Amino acid sequence: MADSKNKNPAQASPAQLHFRTLLPRDLEIDFVGKRRFFLILSTVLNLAAILLFFVRPLNYGVDFTGGTAIRVRFSQPTTAASLRSELGTLELRDLTVQDFGEQGREFLLRFEISEGEEMSSISETLGTLFAESRGGEQSFEILSIDSVGPKVGANLRRQGFLAVLFATVFMGFYITVRFEPSFGLGAVVALVHDVFITVGALMLTQLSFDLTTLAALLTVIGFSVHDTIIVSDRVRENLRRNPKAELAAVINRSINETLSRTLLTTGTALFVLFALYFLGGKGLEPFALTLLVGFITGTYSSIYIAAPVVLFWSRRSRLAS
Secondary structure (H helix, E strand, C coil): CCCHHHCCHHHCCHHHCCCCCCCCCCCCCCCHHHHHHHHHHHHHHHHHHHHHHHHCCCEECHHHHCEEEEEEEECCCCCHHHHHHHHHHHCCEEEEEEECCCCCCEEEEEEECCCCCCHHHHHHHHHHHHHHHHCCHHHEEEEEEEEECHHHHHHHHHHHHHHHHHHHHHHHHHHHHHCCHHHHHHHHHHHHHHHHHHHHHHHHHCCEECHHHHHHHHHHHHHHHHHHHHHHHHHHHHHHHCCCCCHHHHHHHHHHHHHHHHHHHHHHHHHHHHHHHHHCCHHHHHHHHHHHHHHHHHHHHHHHHHHHHHHHHCCHHHHHC
8 A cells, every 4th residue: 555645745635735825814904994085095196197187298209299219329428418419400390309228328319300201311311410420330329210100190199099998998898797887887987097097107207108108008907907807706706605794894805805816916017017117228118117007006996996986886686696
């Protein structure tokens, strides 16, 4: 007979398995009881984001405004003011010079070009100018050139905002069908909150808002809905087990039961995003910041925005059925 000590771990009974948890299993944080404070806080933050839209609007990238963006790296450190002075002889329209790297070696040049003007001629003109002013072609390197016409940029901007709007509405519709109308309403309110806060952070920092940043914003919407679905599913399960329980107590219990999973999921994602933000370079900062703010506010809104809305609008007969 085989020694019982050599038993295959895969055949161990559930009682013999012990899993570590991030939080105590009997955690009882009163999330619902603090909902008024956090709803007021969220309202203030959303109003501030709306105000920022008029005072400090989004810094649209070339994708949405039209124009040309050229990244240049120099062998010797320089300054944005020096570059702006050199480029003044070319009379480029709406020229902006942004330090895009470390030690003043890499810069982003943004400007508008006339209709029909060839990008190759612009590149050759800049190359000739930098070669003459900085000691030859070895003193600089043109890393990338992006150009979008003004009509195409306006169309992309309109389509981008429609994509965010449709994603929010259809996510809410899906949750309404999957669960109950109050859950769908809570999800939509939470998603609008997440979009406002994330866009507000971009307006505050004035980081470029382009197609890559828009993709990050749509990712935030998907992540926030994922977290809301987890909480909503646990609320429905707990109501079916105990249909006579108070709805507020059931929501509180459901959030506490899923909190460990929420923190682990969001926490591991944030570790990657922090690394991406601080180590990924200037080009990835808008993308990484959008995901950082969006993931944090998405977790927050699933607890303090979506759940209170469900509590306020739900009809018990539908939830318990």
